[in-house]
Amino acid sequence: MADFDITSKERDGMGPHGTSVGLLRVLGPAHVWALGVGIVLVGEYMGWNFAVGKGGAYAALVACWFAGILYTCVAMIDSEVTSTVAAAGGQYTQAKHIVGPLMAFNVGLYLVFAYTMLEAANAITAGYLISEVARLSGFEGTLDQRPFIILSIMFLAWLNYRGVLATLTFNLVITAIAFTAIIILFLSTTGIVGTSLMQHADLMSGSAALPYGWIGVLAAMHFGLWYYLGIEGTTQAAEEVRSPARALPFGTLAGIMTLLIAATLTWYVCTGLIPWEYLGDGLNGSVAPLFTAALLTNSQPLVWLLGVGTLFATLASANGCINDASRAWFSLGRDKYLPGWFGAVHPTFRTPYRSIVFLVPIALAFALKAPLDQVVTFSILSGLLNYTFMPLNMIMFRKKWPMGSIIRGYEHPFHPLPSIVLLSLCAITFFAVFLGYGTQLVAMIAFYIVASLWFHFWRYRFVNRASQFTMPWPRPKGY
């Protein structure tokens, strides 16, 4: 057994890579929770409602719960592997140690694009929300949303540039407010406090129940992922938490529990107030469904609260996405999978500043030019490819380093059941994406195949072989 304790204080920052300046180990479990939930909670404020459009309200609920099972498996697997492979890059670093360089390169790209697209979607929603506030405040005409989109991304990138502790403490506060706003809306509209405004029976009667039949339920799984997409981002903090073995499993599992509650409450409130066709059209109908639900209560305090909640959720998510995408990009650069220039750490702020700055114009290009549903689909597809990799990674991890051969920060129960369930649900979701968005799916896979060939036949020559394996583990079994 390797005599290495992952909670050791000696592995501070970028120690395994032998550089003198590393990322700071300053985060606790609450920051991990804030990073995970902060990225995802916006999924309750916008985007999940496309699932209603694809299959109806009941289909969105089934998708919510099945996607919840999918992400519970993701959280269980992540908690074990990340608390053991405690380094920046998350699943990318895991793939590098467990599966191999090409898979790692692909996983790194999944992470960067899933988060960058999510960041773009957040900025689009923030711009929409500000234009709605202007409209409700009496502004006549069409407000140009672009300055607000640009400012949101630039401000958050600056915050990320300045330091991780302030960034995630900011996230902790605004995420807590956004989550509380959902709880207050639920309590105020469902009859727990005051009169119930819920009309599920009337709004979901007749053909509104399952407008597409059972195939709609399958199709809804596509956007069902949006309720939770990004919780796996907690792994990106692995190199910056004080105690990976404690903070990562605790923060991640607490995060998925929070999201399961928030997703179900969101579905209940929105489907009880908004007709399904309007709710399911996130482009021309309800762009921000919780905000739309608040509008239907005729309560000004609720409208303002959910407006603030939506804005905070989008900012928290974009903030977490910048944090995660930059860590993944930085890790790819540090290992020379991408130009090594990106692998630099700021000498004062100890952040991957070049990666943070580089990804800003890419996020802006998507936020300013692409429609919301396509940006969301692009993000979901990258996430889905990552989730399909995870069970393969988990099975190989246990096979190459059986229990007892290395110290694990956390051991998830029932192996290999979560991996099998996750793989099955990913297969269903691929089919769901195929129903309506098959072209994007093929375009995305084609992109990853071409990028992989480019990496294998060109880029990989700049990578030193042995230096990629940085964990102090024994030789993997079978090699």
Added chain:
Amino acid sequence: MAHYVAPKQGKLSQLFDVIVLMALTFGALYIPMFLGLAGGVKTVPEGAGQTWEAMGQNAAQIAQYNALGFTDPAAVSDIINARYDYSFSVTALVVMIVIIVAYYVLMLKFSETEYREVIAEKFDK
């Protein structure tokens, strides 16, 4: 096993690599959009109704649309009538499955070759 020493990459070459990757990224999103192949195909059936009754809306649904500011049903008829078409060809489905499986097989096969090299160099000292 001989120790592999990676060549040092020049700045121009690094820049070129970034440009290639970015071109691929933007291509993946924008090419389907420019070709008009992207996005969920939601269409409004020809001759779809324009009144609340013809669109199958009950009193509760109409009241909520009114509360949202839509008193004229024609203003939301496209939203209410639009539907996805979930018919698909089995061939297209099979092609998609083959592409996804082939992608992962390619990943795992190439990765395995590279991984054996990494492990050999790391542990065969």
